[in-house]
Amino acid sequence: MSFIGNKNLSQTDAKVLPDIWLKAAMLGSLWASIEIILGSFLHNLHIPFSGTFLASVGLILMINGYKLWPVKGLFWRTALVTAAMKSISPSAIIFGPMIGIFMEGIILEVMVRLFRRNWLGFVLGGALAVSWSLFQKIFVLLMTYGPDFVKLYEQLYFMASRSFGFEGDAPFDLVRAIFIIDLSFGALVAGLSYRKIRSQSSISFPESKFEAAPKKENLLVASATQSYSVLLFLVNLIVLILGLAYLSDISISIGGVLVLTYVTVNIFRYNRSLKRLKRPQLWIQLIAMMGLSGLLLGGWDSTASLLIGLETGIAMAIRALLVIFAFSALSIEMRNPAIIGWFTRLGMGVLFDSISLAFEVLPRLLKRVSEIDRIWRHPFRTLSQLLAALEDLRVEHHSENPRVIILTGNPGDGKTNMIQALIRNESLREIDFHGFYSRGDWVENERDAYHIVDIQSHASETLCERKAPASEWQAGPFNFRRPGLEFGCKVLNSIPPQNSGSIVVIDEIGHLELKDQGWGHCMSDLVKNKTRMIWTVRPSLLDAVIAKWGLDYKVFDVKKFTEAQISNSIRSFLI
Numbered sequence: 001m002s003f004i005g006n007k008n009l010s011q012t013d014a015k016v017l018p019d020i021w022l023k024a025a026m027l028g029s030l031w032a033s034i035e036i037i038l039g040s041f042l043h044n045l046h047i048p049f050s051g052t053f054l055a056s057v058g059l060i061l062m063i064n065g066y067k068l069w070p071v072k073g074l075f076w077r078t079a080l081v082t083a084a085m086k087s088i089s090p091s092a093i094i095f096g097p098m099i100g101i102f103m104e105g106i107i108l109e110v111m112v113r114l115f116r117r118n119w120l121g122f123v124l125g126g127a128l129a130v131s132w133s134l135f136q137k138i139f140v141l142l143m144t145y146g147p148d149f150v151k152l153y154e155q156l157y158f159m160a161s162r163s164f165g166f167e168g169d170a171p172f173d174l175v176r177a178i179f180i181i182d183l184s185f186g187a188l189v190a191g192l193s194y195r196k197i198r199s200q201s202s203i204s205f206p207e208s209k210f211e212a213a214p215k216k217e218n219l220l221v222a223s224a225t226q227s228y229s230v231l232l233f234l235v236n237l238i239v240l241i242l243g244l245a246y247l248s249d250i251s252i253s254i255g256g257v258l259v260l261t262y263v264t265v266n267i268f269r270y271n272r273s274l275k276r277l278k279r280p281q282l283w284i285q286l287i288a289m290m291g292l293s294g295l296l297l298g299g300w301d302s303t304a305s306l307l308i309g310l311e312t313g314i315a316m317a318i319r320a321l322l323v324i325f326a327f328s329a330l331s332i333e334m335r336n337p338a339i340i341g342w343f344t345r346l347g348m349g350v351l352f353d354s355i356s357l358a359f360e361v362l363p364r365l366l367k368r369v370s371e372i373d374r375i376w377r378h379p380f381r382t383l384s385q386l387l388a389a390l391e392d393l394r395v396e397h398h399s400e401n402p403r404v405i406i407l408t409g410n411p412g413d414g415k416t417n418m419i420q421a422l423i424r425n426e427s428l429r430e431i432d433f434h435g436f437y438s439r440g441d442w443v444e445n446e447r448d449a450y451h452i453v454d455i456q457s458h459a460s461e462t463l464c465e466r467k468a469p470a471s472e473w474q475a476g477p478f479n480f481r482r483p484g485l486e487f488g489c490k491v492l493n494s495i496p497p498q499n500s501g502s503i504v505v506i507d508e509i510g511h512l513e514l515k516d517q518g519w520g521h522c523m524s525d526l527v528k529n530k531t532r533m534i535w536t537v538r539p540s541l542l543d544a545v546i547a548k549w550g551l552d553y554k555v556f557d558v559k560k561f562t563e564a565q566i567s568n569s570i571r572s573f574l575i
Helices: 019-045 050-068 074-088 095-114 119-145 148-163 173-196 230-249 252-269 271-277 280-298 303-333 337-369 372-377 379-396 415-424 482-493 520-528 539-549 563-574
Strands: 404-408 432-443 446-454 460-465 478-480 502-509 533-537 553-557
Touching (some): 019 074, 019 337, 019 539, 050 173, 050 379, 074 337, 095 119, 119 173, 119 303, 148 280, 148 303, 230 252, 230 337, 252 303, 280 303, 337 379, 404 415, 404 539, 404 563, 415 432, 415 502, 415 533, 415 563, 432 482, 446 482, 460 482, 482 520, 533 539, 539 553, 553 563
Parallel strands (some): 404 533, 404 553, 432 502
Antiparallel strands (some): 432 446, 446 460
16 A cells, blocks of 8 residues: 555555554554644644643653553654654644654654663653753754854843843753753653553443544645656755755855745745745744844944844845745655655555554544543543554454454463463354464473464374474574474365365464474465464564565454454454
8 A cells, every 4th residue: 555546544455564553553643633733732822842742742642552552663663653644734844843753752762672661761761752852943943044043042042131130141051951851851751651551451441433534635645736746856855955055155145036936936836835925923933033133143233233133134034944945845745656656665665554544543533632621631541541442443454354363462471272262162163173272381380392283183293392402493492393393284284175164273473484484384375375364473573474474464462352352353254
């Protein structure tokens, strides 16, 4: 699936979307919906520290989302999806907030991994992630207005210190103070979120499904009314780079003519640019910048000094127009199907699929998040409900008619026990189970060996064991035995043609199969023949397994779903 055309999810191969990207799409859509509603509310009212507040909201969502789906890589993937969806924001420059959101996810991901997912990692990651909003503001201002903005800020600081009667000779003390506030607030939010988050089993949501909502146009999809050009994308990029590098080296008159010409061309090329010019906020900011520059960087001493300051302000305004319109043009040209196709060929198709799914879910989440009075009254309860609903949406957006049901869980979570329970389940007694499950031997409270058991004949063979001799096939402390591997392949190769009431069990799929060893080749044949199957896979290998075989699948965590829930899914699965 790609953004080209008007295909929706029901018409695409959602089956190849790895589970972690599906989770990132759901969580990212929720984050984006909050950004859209709360972000617009806060920015329109010009509330101080709105960036800090929004960053904190994103932090809360990511930490709570991780509690629901504790998988590596969730933070940066969620942030990437959210950042891409931020492109629907009405802000003049979307790349700044997009970078800020993505960096928040990267910082949290790095710190949590560095400190092995303990409390300290979350607190430090949260502190640095929220404080990044300050660096983001500084970066955007410097890029937009240039280094002269620093001089203007210093003069504003000195003027304020004189006006309010306090001694201030260190303008950047204010920046340090804001940084400390952001750092402390981020650490506090992360610490509270880490302590208050509840396990998924304690989360309840009274409505199991969202109300159906009409599909909205995916705003990342190529517009039918907008033409695209790879050449113009490169031209806009070159103009931006050259402008940032050399605009200060040429006269204001020449720079002004060049930038105004560029803006005029963009207005005719991109209708969105014209809308930006109609916003009073843009012109108020630019006029205020020029006026303050004239007064503070020039002075009242003489007309000449006033004009020098005003000239600096005009130069800053010209640079700002270039940056705003160049980024606006680039954000539009980035939707070019040719560019998206190029990124897809580089292996980023899964990202675009995830964003498309997130946009599909967005209207339903926006409706729920818009009930803001409920959020203020019961914030933690509402958050728990929204997170529980995300799991419903994740399950819902797996393929409606999967060929493979995957039971996942860490060692000791009960995957094999669940398989055996399903085979014995009364509601599934009419189902003809084939394949095999694994049985473990315990020695002094640790697994010593695994045997695979043919479900039909009950015959078994040792698959792997800790003791010597060493084997050419190894996984962790276990040495795999050739007879066990051959036995498993023999069971799978002897499965008769499927009827409507049969299903094949493979317990479990690991590193060997991913390397086309073990029974990997047998599995490929079964997938090719569209055999209905139940697999067990560890969470750490889940995405790799799904991607390798391009599965049409549903995933159930054995710690979060009951035997009754999974058996009901199997019945509908076969029907």
